[in-house]
Amino acid sequence: MRNPYITGPYVLGRRHYGRSDLLDRLLHGESHAYWVIGNRRIGKTSLLRQLETLALTDARLLPVFWDMQGCDSIERLGCYLADAIQERLDELLALGLSIEIVREENVLTLLPALRRTIARADRELLLLCDETEVLLNIAGAEPELAQRLHHELTYGVGQRVVAVSTRTIYQMHEVCRSWPTSPFLTGFDMSQMLGSLDVESARALILQTQADEQVHVDPEVIDALCDLTNRHPYLLQLLCARLFQPDGSLRPIDDADLAVDPLLGGFFQNDLSALSDFERRIVASVAERGAIDEAALADSIGEAPGQLQRPLSELDRLGYLRQIDGRRAIGNRFLANWLAGERQKASSEGVRAAAEPAQMRGQDTAALIAQVNDRRSRLVELEVIRARELLGVSAQVLAEIRQTEDEIRELRAALAANLNEESA
Numbered sequence: 539m540r541n542p543y544i545t546g547p548y549v550l551g552r553r554h555y556g557r558s559d560l561l562d563r564l565l566h567g568e569s570h571a572y573w574v575i576g577n578r579r580i581g582k583t584s585l586l587r588q589l590e591t592l593a594l595t596d597a598r599l600l601p602v603f604w605d606m607q608g609c610d611s612i613e614r615l616g617c618y619l620a621d622a623i624q625e626r627l628d629e630l631l632a633l634g635l636s637i638e639i640v641r642e643e644n645v646l647t648l649l650p651a652l653r654r655t656i657a658r659a660d661r662e663l664l665l666l667c668d669e670t671e672v673l674l675n676i677a678g679a680e681p682e683l684a685q686r687l688h689h690e691l692t693y694g695v696g697q698r699v700v701a702v703s704t705r706t707i708y709q710m711h712e713v714c715r716s717w718p719t720s721p722f723l724t725g726f727d728m729s730q731m732l733g734s735l736d737v738e739s740a741r742a743l744i745l746q747t748q749a750d751e752q753v754h755v756d757p758e759v760i761d762a763l764c765d766l767t768n769r770h771p772y773l774l775q776l777l778c779a780r781l782f783q784p785d786g787s788l789r790p791i792d793d794a795d796l797a798v799d800p801l802l803g804g805f806f807q808n809d810l811s812a813l814s815d816f817e818r819r820i821v822a823s824v825a826e827r828g829a830i831d832e833a834a835l836a837d838s839i840g841e842a843p844g845q846l847q848r849p850l851s852e853l854d855r856l857g858y859l860r861q862i863d864g865r866r867a868i869g870n871r872f873l874a875n876w877l878a879g880e881r882q883k884a885s886s887e888g889v890r891a892a893a894e895p896a897q898m899r900g901q902d903t904a905a906l907i908a909q910v911n912d913r914r915s916r917l918v919e920l921e922v923i924r925a926r927e928l929l930g931v932s933a934q935v936l937a938e939i940r941q942t943e944d945e946i947r948e949l950r951a952a953l954a955a956n957l958n959e960e961s962a
Contacts, residue, residue: 539751539753539784539785539786541779541782542746542749542751542753542782543775543776543778543779543782544775545772545775545776545779548581548583548584548587549581549584549587549588550584550587550588550590550591551588551591552748552749553748553749554584554587554588554591555735555739555740555742555743555748555771556735556736556739556740556742556743556771557581557585557588557732557735557739560574560585560730560732561585561588561589561592563730564589564698564700564730565589565592565593565596565599565664565698567727569726569727570692570694570695570697570698570699571691571692571694571698571699571701571725571726571727572699572700572701572726572727572728572730573701573702573703573707573723573726573727573728573730574700574701574702574703574730574731574732575702575703575704575705575707575728575730575731575732575856576702576704576731576732576733576856577704577705577732577805577809577812577856577857578704578805578808578809579772579805580732580733580770580771580772580857581732581771581772582668582702582703582732583668583702585702585732586603586666586667586668586700586702587603589601589664589666589700590603590664590666593664597661598661598662599661599662599663599664599698600626600629600630600656600661600662600663600664601626601664601666602619602622602623602625602626602652602663602664602665602666603622603625603666603668604618604619604622604665604666604667604668605618605622605668605669606618606667606668606669606670606672606673607668607669607672608669608672609672609676610672610675610676611676611679611680612645612646612676612680612683612684612687613643613644615645615676615687616642616643616644616645616646616648617643619643619645619648619649620640620641620643620648623640623648623652627640630652630655630656633655633656633658633659633661634655634658634659635651635652635655636651639651645687645690646683646686646687646690649665649687649690649691650690650693653690653693653695653696653697654696656696656697657695657696662696662697662698663696663697663698664697664698664700665691665697665698665699665700666700667691667699667700667701667702668702669703670701670702670703670707671703671704671706671707673707673710673722674706674707674709674710674713677710677713677714677722678713681714681716681717684722685717685719685722688719688720688722688724688725691725692724692725692726699726701726702732704808704809704812705812705813705856706812707723710722710723711723731852731855731856733855733856733857734768734769734770734771734857735769735770735771735774736769737764737769739769740763740764740769740771740774741760741764743771743774743775743778744760744763744764744774744778744788745760751786752786753778753782753786753787753788754785754786754787754788755787755788756788756790758790759781759788759789759790759791762791763777763778763788763791766791766796766870766871766872767870767871767872768857768860768869768870770857770869770870773870773872776802777791777795777796780795781795796871796872796875797875798872798875798876798879802872802876803876803879806872806873806876806877809858811936813858814849816849817849817852817853817858819839820835820839820846820849820850820853820859821853821858821859821868821877822877823835823838823839824859824866824867824868825868825874825877825878825881826881828867829862829863829865829866829867830865830866830867831864831865831866832846832850832866835866850866853869854866854869857869857870858873902956903953903956903957906949906952906953906956907953909949910946910949910950910953913942913945913946913949914946916942917939917942917943917946920938920939920942921939924936924939
């Protein structure tokens, strides 16, 4: 039996487990514009592709999957939408869509033409928008065109829009602060979050009940898998893939199976970078103290308990945290292991940094000046990157900026000490 667990591409059809209530709501709910929030690798693209698959069996809907990844302008969005339409072009031309409109590749004329063409056939456009974080930079650079795009996406009649993204999209509120019209996210139902699978769906995924061949798993291993991953679909697939044996069974779990590889660590780093400073303080406090009740958690970060209810609820829903016997713990063992590793790394770097000033004082003044100039040059390069990428700047760049600023301060302190000694 081949390993049936998928840890790379999106899944759909019989390989897609759970989310049935959410899928039904997105296809048939009262709103005509939904924005679903979820962390990386939680299944956002799979959700859209499953919606597309289901819509193809519904004569009322005509789905178009619009992948925005890589778009840097309204013009480019139009090109990508025109490419997406190619998958349904024959059907759309038969309904009366003008090929000239498609070739024009103007998103602000293409969207309404697409909607009207489908509506005349007494059908509804299902527009599935992936990798929508690019809209942050576009809205900042082209606000007037972005406002027109917002109108087309939230028009309602004749179309149903489902967009997915990470929490990074919340930065859109700041980007749109100066708009005279409604902010970009206004008009979208943003109440849906993509988090853990329900218990039955997680068990079905582990056992592969929708596949031609099921996997044999001891009940104790199933319970351990659900507990260690908090039923996160990607982590479930990852851990099951590590445990799978050629005879079609899963072996018991070892500590080594819970190792966080660089790829998974990168996902966690990106997920944490999407949190506010306050939310990161909450997660860090829980990681350091283990399972902790709300009152003790509030005391540990110097906040009133009432200030934690809303952020804790969202951190629970997104899987950063979970509740165990009335106390908060880190959402899953993989994340807990990674956070522990990051704390250990930070501690080691702190010890090394404490020794550096003494080492620096042993250097001559000319060497220190050269190092200061070198780090200042690098800081200028990083600031140029931050200015160019604006809200899309990566967490790695921001971290290097902070580190370079710290290094400059330490070098300047050592240089000042040298100069004082020389003048004495």
